[in-house]
Amino acid sequence: MKITMKHIFKSYDKAEVIRDLNLELEDQAFTTLLGPSGCGKTTILRMIAGLENPTGGEIFFDDVCVFSSEKKINVPPEKRNIGFVFQDFALWPHLSVFENVAFGLRARKDTADLEKRVMEALAAVQLSDFRNRYPSQLSGGQQQRVGFARAIVTKPDCILFDEPLSALDAILRDEMRVEIKRLTGEMGVTAVFVTHDQMEAMSMSDRIIVLNQGLIEQEGAPEDIYQKPATPFTAKFIGKSNWLGNQAMFRPEAASLKKTEGCRTYPAVVTGVQFLGENYQLFLDADGKQWTMESPEKYQTGTNVSVYINEDKIVTFQ
Amino acid sequence: MSKAINGKQRIVYFTIFVVLFALIILPVVTVFGEAVIVDGRFDFSNALQTIGDSENITTITNSLLLGFLVVIVSTVISTPLAFLLARTKFARWKWLDIVLMIPFMTPPYIASMGWILFMQKRGLFQQLFPWTGSFSENFFSLGGLVLAMTFNVFPFMTTMLKNAILNIGVNLEESAAVSGAGFFCRLRKVMLPLLTGNYAIAMLLVFVKVLSEYGTPSTLGNRIGFYVFTTDIHRYASTAPIDFGKASSLSSVLVLICMTMWLFQSYITSKHTYSLVGGKGKKESLYSCSRAAEIIGGVYIALIILVSVGVPYFSVLATSLIKLRGYGLAAGNFTFQHYVELFTKNSKGWEALLTSTTLAVVSATVASVLGTLIVVTIKKAGKWKKIIEGEGLLPEMLPNIVLVIGLMLFWNKIYDILPLYNTIGFMVLVYVVMFLPYTIQYVSSAYMQMGDSLVEAGTICGGSRFYVMRHVTLPLIMRGVMQGWMMIFIIVFRELVAASLISPPNVQTVSTFIVKEFEQGSASVAMAMALICVVITATLLIILNYAVGRKKY
Numbered sequence: 081m082k083i084t085m086k087h088i089f090k091s092y093d094k095a096e097v098i099r100d101l102n103l104e105l106e107d108q109a110f111t112t113l114l115g116p117s118g119c120g121k122t123t124i125l126r127m128i129a130g131l132e133n134p135t136g137g138e139i140f141f142d143d144v145c146v147f148s149s150e151k152k153i154n155v156p157p158e159k160r161n162i163g164f165v166f167q168d169f170a171l172w173p174h175l176s177v178f179e180n181v182a183f184g185l186r187a188r189k190d191t192a193d194l195e196k197r198v199m200e201a202l203a204a205v206q207l208s209d210f211r212n213r214y215p216s217q218l219s220g221g222q223q224q225r226v227g228f229a230r231a232i233v234t235k236p237d238c239i240l241f242d243e244p245l246s247a248l249d250a251i252l253r254d255e256m257r258v259e260i261k262r263l264t265g266e267m268g269v270t271a272v273f274v275t276h277d278q279m280e281a282m283s284m285s286d287r288i289i290v291l292n293q294g295l296i297e298q299e300g301a302p303e304d305i306y307q308k309p310a311t312p313f314t315a316k317f318i319g320k321s322n323w324l325g326n327q328a329m330f331r332p333e334a335a336s337l338k339k340t341e342g343c344r345t346y347p348a349v350v351t352g353v354q355f356l357g358e359n360y361q362l363f364l365d366a367d368g369k370q371w372t373m374e375s376p377e378k379y380q381t382g383t384n385v386s387v388y389i390n391e392d393k394i395v396t397f398q
Numbered sequence: 399m400s401k402a403i404n405g406k407q408r409i410v411y412f413t414i415f416v417v418l419f420a421l422i423i424l425p426v427v428t429v430f431g432e433a434v435i436v437d438g439r440f441d442f443s444n445a446l447q448t449i450g451d452s453e454n455i456t457t458i459t460n461s462l463l464l465g466f467l468v469v470i471v472s473t474v475i476s477t478p479l480a481f482l483l484a485r486t487k488f489a490r491w492k493w494l495d496i497v498l499m500i501p502f503m504t505p506p507y508i509a510s511m512g513w514i515l516f517m518q519k520r521g522l523f524q525q526l527f528p529w530t531g532s533f534s535e536n537f538f539s540l541g542g543l544v545l546a547m548t549f550n551v552f553p554f555m556t557t558m559l560k561n562a563i564l565n566i567g568v569n570l571e572e573s574a575a576v577s578g579a580g581f582f583c584r585l586r587k588v589m590l591p592l593l594t595g596n597y598a599i600a601m602l603l604v605f606v607k608v609l610s611e612y613g614t615p616s617t618l619g620n621r622i623g624f625y626v627f628t629t630d631i632h633r634y635a636s637t638a639p640i641d642f643g644k645a646s647s648l649s650s651v652l653v654l655i656c657m658t659m660w661l662f663q664s665y666i667t668s669k670h671t672y673s674l675v676g677g678k679g680k681k682e683s684l685y686s687c688s689r690a691a692e693i694i695g696g697v698y699i700a701l702i703i704l705v706s707v708g709v710p711y712f713s714v715l716a717t718s719l720i721k722l723r724g725y726g727l728a729a730g731n732f733t734f735q736h737y738v739e740l741f742t743k744n745s746k747g748w749e750a751l752l753t754s755t756t757l758a759v760v761s762a763t764v765a766s767v768l769g770t771l772i773v774v775t776i777k778k779a780g781k782w783k784k785i786i787e788g789e790g791l792l793p794e795m796l797p798n799i800v801l802v803i804g805l806m807l808f809w810n811k812i813y814d815i816l817p818l819y820n821t822i823g824f825m826v827l828v829y830v831v832m833f834l835p836y837t838i839q840y841v842s843s844a845y846m847q848m849g850d851s852l853v854e855a856g857t858i859c860g861g862s863r864f865y866v867m868r869h870v871t872l873p874l875i876m877r878g879v880m881q882g883w884m885m886i887f888i889i890v891f892r893e894l895v896a897a898s899l900i901s902p903p904n905v906q907t908v909s910t911f912i913v914k915e916f917e918q919g920s921a922s923v924a925m926a927m928a929l930i931c932v933v934i935t936a937t938l939l940i941i942l943n944y945a946v947g948r949k950k951y
Contacts, residue, residue: 129854129858130857131854131857131858156857157854157857157858158858158859158860158861159860160858161860162858163858164854164855166851166854166855167851168851170849170851170852170854170855171855172852172855172856172870172874173874174874183856183859183861183869184859184861187856187859187860187861187862187865187866187869188860230859234859234860
């Protein structure tokens with residue numbers, strides 16, 4: 081299912097959060113809305129779900145209009161047939177795992193083969209054995225998986241994820257990333273994922289939309305966004321950036337301390353060193369600008385070095 | 399989230415507002431009106447005359463003096479107790495919390511009767527300790543009244559202070575200790591400054607409680623000729639010559655005092671309490687005490703329990719079992735006769751139990767349904783929510799007796815339109831208005847704990863508004879509703895003020911039955927009923943706790 085948002089405006093009281101947003105989310109793709117907190121990404125997701133109404137504009141699911149301020153169309157959330165995975169899991173504490181997942185089917189009175197379909201969804205998230213437990217008896221990761229099973233059991237056309245991994249610890253987060261990506265891929269649904277974590281965005285997405293203050297800064301494949309940031313904001317927000325003045329930057333891996341032909345050379349002083357395991361991270365002062373890069377060798381603080389930067393990898397902004 | 403409030407919603411909110419206005423605000427306004435409107439014109443002279451009357455001046459000073467003394471004694475008793483229960487090994491004895499709530503849950507008039515039976519001439523105290531002579535009769539004085547009221551109300555203060563102390567992370571004290579402050583220095587420089595606001599709030603609330611209390615002053619206070627607001631208001635409103643003008647004037651003064659205290663209280667709450675961010679600092683934190691200190695603490699706690707729980711309950715139990723009061727506590731002078739009498743002789747006792755049970759069940763149910771509907775409806779009502787909540791919670795701030803007087807006057811005036819006055823139905827109405835705040839508070843807090851996302855998840859999963867309401871919202875707030883229901887049931891079951899003022903002719907409730915029997919000299923029958931009443935309510939509380947604790951979420 082393709083989701084299209086046209087000229088969307090959204091304001092709370094007097095504060096305008098979103099201004100004339102135009103957005104297309106491709107069918108069966110995994111798209112991430114990435115941006116700092118307060119950039120409007122969760123609002124966009126909630127407007128797609130129908131939990132929040134735009135002040136103006138239109139939203140289409142394929143060719144069907146689900147919201148239009150002009151035509152006074154507003155399909156309520158329960159009629160939009162979507163899945164939603166909440167940041168705080170939002171599992172109903174008074175219902176067992178089985179009943180949490182079955183809720184959507186029962187609410188739609190779609191109870192043919194209920195048992196089988198619920199158990200399939202639970203099997204997909206490897207929680208078949210937990211069907212009679214209550215949410216409070218599950219770990220955070222298990223709870224999130226129940227949330228996911230609940231979102232897929234009704235076979236929605238699209239699943240929306242609202243920072244679903246931010247309440248989990250680092251190890252679980254890595255596991256769930258792989259699992260979510262695998263399951264949405266297998267199901268062939270349109271997935272929209274909201275996060276402020278650039279690593280999460282880059283590792284999971286087919287496409288990333290970078291948002292800032294309610295506006296789209298850039299959209300594209302993760303590689304493009306990282307290697308060819310279109311604006312200084314994107315360059316700073318995603319990955320580490322070292323700046324050569326205000327309008328030119330390079331990524332740490334574009335620099336080397338070994339003399340290389342066809343590179344620009346800059347003198348710098350080592351101001352700090354951190355051991356990372358496979359490498360050392362160096363903090364450099366290059367004529368007043370603060371850079372970081374990795375090096376296989378250790379340098380003492382205060383050492384003068386020459387930094388060689390691959391000219392092709394320098395990104396300039398106008 | 400912030401959807402604009404549309405016309406239909408506005409009509410609903412306005413309707414709730416109007417209903418609550420008629421049920422709560424108008425009766426209160428009527429009290430003031432009755433005090434200052436004479437023959438259709440404003441006339442403050444009557445009210446001023448009433449207030450200026452030397453007899454009433456005495457009443458007012460009596461009330462204030464009583465409130466002041468009870469606050470002082472409660473503070474003195476509660477301070478060590480709160481520290482012992484928060485910061486020593488007694489904190490681990492959770493059952494102490496429950497035992498200390500017993501006096502607070504005991505109807506004050508029953509506890510006072512217990513005290514009277516214990517201390518009076520040839521009472522239980524003199525029988526147990528004959529060598530003390532007539533010493534115990536000193537209890538029938540202002541000092542005794544202050545003690546009886548203190549032992550009823552102090553757990554309220556202890557709990558507030560204890561929670562305040564628990565809220566102060568031990569890290570604050572540890573950091574003071576590391577900075578070189580000794581125990582008393584820490585107490586003075588860290589604990590007390592942080593607790594000042596809590597002390598002030600607890601003291602004001604106790605003061606208001608004492609001023610609003612009717613049970614103890616009516617049993618013990620009247621006996622020693624110490625009249626306060628509530629007893630005088632009650633007298634003007636119930637004993638010939640009935641004078642509602644005077645009752646209203648005194649009520650108005652009482653309300654003004656209480657409201658000032660509430661305002662003062664909320665001002666202090668906003669200005670002088672600290673938000674202590676807990677984090678990891680809230681681990682259990684006990685002082686290391688010397689053996690001697692522990693023993694002294696233990697003896698202190700035991701003594702408080704003995705006096706505040708032991709004496710009244712021993713007295714009630716013993717009296718209810720004594721065959722002939724003249725023989726006193728003697729082997730062979732015990733009988734269950736009085737319990738049998740309750741249910742056989744004229745069946746008055748049985749009828750009273752039945753009436754109170756019916757009243758409690760109906761009032762609790764109506765208040766719960768009404769309160770829950772209100773809370774659920776106004777959840778997203780913006781400024782309407784504040785207004786309606788304010789209305790709904792108002793009865794809690796008013797002394798019950800004033801609320802009853804207001805409702806009596808108001809429903810008397812509209813008797814031609816709605817002839818409810820002087821019926822059991824009117825009693826239900828009064829109780830619903832009086833205890834609506836309980837439901838609103840319990841359900842609101844259950845509602846607050848339930849995040850928005852649970853309802854949103856329900857709609858996204860395809861549930862309609864009513865489906866989500868029935869399968870998500872209601873089950874989750876049910877615990878709050880049940881708690882509110884149970885509290886209302888318990889309190890209505892043995893409520894005295896309203897019952898004694900508005901019971902229809904020939905209808906007795908548990909409380910009026912007890913008071914009547916007690917005053918007519920059948921103390922044993924009264925105490926048998928009191929005990930049954932306490933056992934029923936305590937059993938319900940235990941069932942409630944069990945049911946709430948059993949749930950898996």
